[in-house]
Amino acid sequence: MNVLIASPQLYSAILAKKMQEGEDWNPVYFQTNSSNHDFVKKEFPTAICHNYISAVKGVNPSGINIKKEIVLSTLENIDLDFTIAMSLLDRNDSNSNSFSYKERLSFCHDRLNYWVSIIEQFSIKTILFEEEPHQCSDYILYIVAQHLDIKTILFIRTIADLGIIPSHEFEQPSNKLLQAYAHNIAKLNQKGEIDLDPKLDAYLRKLQGDYTSVLEEHLWDQVDTYQEIFQKGTTYLMIFSKLRKKIQQRLLNFTSANFESDQKEKSRSFSTSNLSYLSFQYYKIKTIVKKKRLYTVYKSMAISPENLTSDYVLCALQYQPEKSTCPLGGKFNDQLLMIKALRESLPNHIKIYVKEHPSQFIYDYARYGEYYRDQAYYASILSIDNVYLIDMRRSIFDLIDHALFVASVTGTICWEAVNRQKSALCFGHSWMAGCEGVHEVLSQDNLTKAIDSILNGNESINLNHVKLFAKTIFDLGFSSAVGGAIQLEHKKITPLANALILEKAIQWLNSNPISDK
Numbered sequence: 478m479n480v481l482i483a484s485p486q487l488y489s490a491i492l493a494k495k496m497q498e499g500e501d502w503n504p505v506y507f508q509t510n511s512s513n514h515d516f517v518k519k520e521f522p523t524a525i526c527h528n529y530i531s532a533v534k535g536v537n538p539s540g541i542n543i544k545k546e547i548v549l550s551t552l553e554n555i556d557l558d559f560t561i562a563m564s565l566l567d568r569n570d571s572n573s574n575s576f577s578y579k580e581r582l583s584f585c586h587d588r589l590n591y592w593v594s595i596i597e598q599f600s601i602k603t604i605l606f607e608e609e610p611h612q613c614s615d616y617i618l619y620i621v622a623q624h625l626d627i628k629t630i631l632f633i634r635t636i637a638d639l640g641i642i643p644s645h646e647f648e649q650p651s652n653k654l655l656q657a658y659a660h661n662i663a664k665l666n667q668k669g670e671i672d673l674d675p676k677l678d679a680y681l682r683k684l685q686g687d688y689t690s691v692l693e694e695h696l697w698d699q700v701d702t703y704q705e706i707f708q709k710g711t712t713y714l715m716i717f718s719k720l721r722k723k724i725q726q727r728l729l730n731f732t733s734a735n736f737e738s739d740q741k742e743k744s745r746s747f748s749t750s751n752l753s754y755l756s757f758q759y760y761k762i763k764t765i766v767k768k769k770r771l772y773t774v775y776k777s778m779a780i781s782p783e784n785l786t787s788d789y790v791l792c793a794l795q796y797q798p799e800k801s802t803c804p805l806g807g808k809f810n811d812q813l814l815m816i817k818a819l820r821e822s823l824p825n826h827i828k829i830y831v832k833e834h835p836s837q838f839i840y841d842y843a844r845y846g847e848y849y850r851d852q853a854y855y856a857s858i859l860s861i862d863n864v865y866l867i868d869m870r871r872s873i874f875d876l877i878d879h880a881l882f883v884a885s886v887t888g889t890i891c892w893e894a895v896n897r898q899k900s901a902l903c904f905g906h907s908w909m910a911g912c913e914g915v916h917e918v919l920s921q922d923n924l925t926k927a928i929d930s931i932l933n934g935n936e937s938i939n940l941n942h943v944k945l946f947a948k949t950i951f952d953l954g955f956s957s958a959v960g961g962a963i964q965l966e967h968k969k970i971t972p973l974a975n976a977l978i979l980e981k982a983i984q985w986l987n988s989n990p991i992s993d994k
Contacts, residue, residue, distance in 0.1 A: 479503050479600050483615055484607035485510040485529035486961065490517050491976035493605070496983070505599050508532050510737075512962070525599075530737040533569070533612045535584055535591075535748045543594045559585040562620075564810055565613040566747075567798040571846035572760040573743035584747060588617040596625060606631040608959045609647040611800035612739070630983060632959055635908045636892055637680050637694040639947055640955040642908055643982040647805065650910040650917075653986070658911065658949045662942055671944055677951045681944055684896035688874045695889050702839045706772070707869050764843040772838040772869075774852045778859065781868035782830075785879035789828040792816060793873075793883065793890040796836035797849040806886040806905035807919065813857060815886055815904050818921060820861050822928050830876065831858055832867040834888075882931050884918075891915055898938045900931045912946040914938040955982045 478501045482493050490513040496502040506525045507517045517526055527538045537543065563581040570576035592614075595601065608631055610616045622629050623646070633642040644651055665671060673681070683690045738752035740760075794812055795801045803810040819829055836842045837850055858864055867876065873890065874897065877883055883894040884902040887909075891901035895914035902916050902924065903909055910917045914936070916927035930936055957978040958964040965975060 478602045479505045481506040481595070481599070481601045481604045481618075483508055483604055483610070483618060485513060486607055486972070487513040487516060488958075488965075488972040488975040488979065489513070489605065489607055490520070491973055492979050492983075494520050495976060495980045499980070502603070506595065506601070528737075530739050532614055533739045534750065535587055535614060537591065541595070542598075543591055559617075561804045561807070561810070562588075562613050562616050564803045565611060565616055565798075567803075567849075568612065568845070569739050569747065570741050571764075571844065571848070572752075573741055574846070574848060575743045576741050576747065580747070585613065585617060588614045589621060592618045592621045593625075596621065596627060601627060603628045603630065605629075608632055608634060609800055609805060611804060616804055630986065632955075632957070632979060632982065633908050634959045635950055636889060638676065638956055639950045640953055641957050641959060641979075641982065642950060642953075643955065643979075643986040645986070648906050654949060654953075655911045658946055661945045661949055665941060665945060671941055671948065673944065673948060674951060677947060681896065681947060684893060688872055691893070695893075696835065702841050706838060706840075707835065760846065761843045764846055765840040767847050768838050768840050768843065771847065771850055775833060775838070775855060775866065776868070778852075778855050779866040779868045781871050785876070787828060788826065788881055789830050789879075790819060790823065791867075791876050791880040791883045791890075792819060792829055792831045793885040793888045794831060794833050794837070795886050795888050796834040796842065798845060801887045802905070805907065809886045809904040809918075812886055815884065816858060816861060816864060818924055819884055819902075820864065822921070822924050824932075825863065827863070827881065829861075829864045830867045830880070831864060832871075832873070832876065833869060835869065838869070882928075895938060895943050896940070898940055898943075900927075900936050900938065902927055908950075909946075913942040953982075953985065954978075955985075957982070 480493065480496075480502045482489055482504055485508045490507065493502065493504040493507075497504060504521055504524055507513070507521065507527065508529045509517055509526045510529045514526060517524060525538055525541070528536075531538070559582065562585045563578070566576055566581050566584065604618065604622050604627060606615065606619065606629060610619045610631070619629060621627075629645055631644055631647065633644055633647060635642060642651055642654060680694060683694060736754040736757070738750070738757060740750065740752045740757075741747045742750040742752055742756075792815070795806070797803075797810075797812075802812065806812075809815050816829065816831060823829070833850075837847070855866060858866060874893070877890070877894050877897055877899055880894075880899060882900040882902060883890055884904065885891055886904045887907040888903075891903045891907070892909055892912075892915075894901040895909075895912060898914070900914050900916065901909075902918050904918045906919075907915075907917070909915045916923065918924045918927060955978055956968070957975050958968040958970055965972065968975075970978075
């Protein structure tokens with residue numbers, strides 16, 4: 478069975494080797510970078526190696542012959558609107574703001590043509606993604622595979638140390654996982670008690686406490702900066718002093734020859750853009766300055782209610798651009814649409830408190846140019862009747878506890894809410910779908926039914942059922958990393974160990990459903 482590996486991680490290449498030895502995989506095409514290239518060339522000498530950044534930018538590997546035009550009948554039902562695909566290109570236009578609609582549409586059609594040709598030429602039967610595809614080229618490969626009935630495998634990150642969920646598609650919750658969840662609830666109803674692993678129990682207890690206790694679990698790579706900005710306050714001198722030290726550390730082992738960028742440059746096509754490291758740092762400094770100014774603007778427009786006795790809904794924004802909103806949020810990548818939909822569905826007297834995501838202001842997250850947010854964006858939120866921005870320094874758990882319910886586009890706040898027995902409206906596709914208290918909102922009909930149920934007092938969240946959802950994922954034993962070296966280091970796991978876990982995850986995905994006994 479010919480397989481395409483749409484992941485540049487070394488552990489994905491090791492996984493491919495394990496699947497070749499133990500299953501019927503024949504990996505013939507790899508995305509590569511400096512971490513996995515040598516391994517792939519040694520273990521799969523005849524396979525095509527496609528540099529990951531080149532793939533992102535639409536630069537094809539040499540020696541590949543592509544059809545000039547695709548036969549659209551082979552993709553009879555595919556959506557050629559490319560709304561999500563073109564929105565994903567925001568990730569690659571952080572600094573120049575020069576990626577026009579016409580160029581984006583042309584890029585999408587070119588990638589559509591390319592991936593159809595590759596699948597046909599190499600008789601691809603399975604495609605392995607490291608996670609939900611959220612670069613435009615990878616996403617188009619994913620939707621092409623769906624319409625050509627090519628099997629896809631991906632690994633969905635959850636939260637903290639719960640582990641990953643192997644899946645064939647991110648748009649649907651895992652039926653196998655939900656079956657196991659229902660099985661565990663049935664057993665709970667018979668026994669009346671839950672046997673939790675001590676590590677899982679400790680994490681779930683943190684969710685019952687103060688927000689600071691869970692910060693290191695949910696914002697592990699931002700904790701120090703979070704505290705500096707929202708609790709102590711920062712100056713430009715403090716920020717750039719830390720930035721200077723980071724740049725110096727990186728330059729010790731850095732040469733311009735090994736720097737690759739997926740960003741489009743002004744006056745250049747995406748495929749010919751080649752942002753230098755110095756330009757990258759220049760734009761990073763500009764982004765940091767913009768973040769600090771943006772936070773000043775936000776603070777001037779936000780309120781901090783003296784008490785939380787009035788009826789309100791807590792709506793948490795997501796950092797953008799990121800996969801949490803695109804592609805996972807679908808049409809709710811436009812988070813204003815979520816707020817407007819809530820306002821339309823709620824009684825007029827119920828307030829909507831909107832709180833920004835911390836990463837929008839945290840300067841460690843300075844890869845993107847922050848053009849998703851400005852004063853006009855926040856003003857447009859406040860122009861909606863009875864909607865307010867909330868001070869970032871206000872305790873998020875305090876806000877959750879007094880809200881009628883919470884809402885977000887796939888945000889972690891939904892998980893935090895149900896663990897505090899508060900209903901959550903999760904707009905878009907999320908790993909939480911199916912958990913008690915979490916309403917997956919994909920349409921106005923979903924939204925109306927969920928709000929009616931909550932406001933009419935028809936919901937009572939059984940905390941043990943929420944714990945069982947976490948236990949169901951945790952007990953799978955797939956505590957692997959998803960992503961690059963930083964994720965592996967955080968999980969304290971080697972590429973080989975990670976690959977072995979993912980191999981078991983695929984075996985679980987391909988095995989028969991659990992027994993009802």
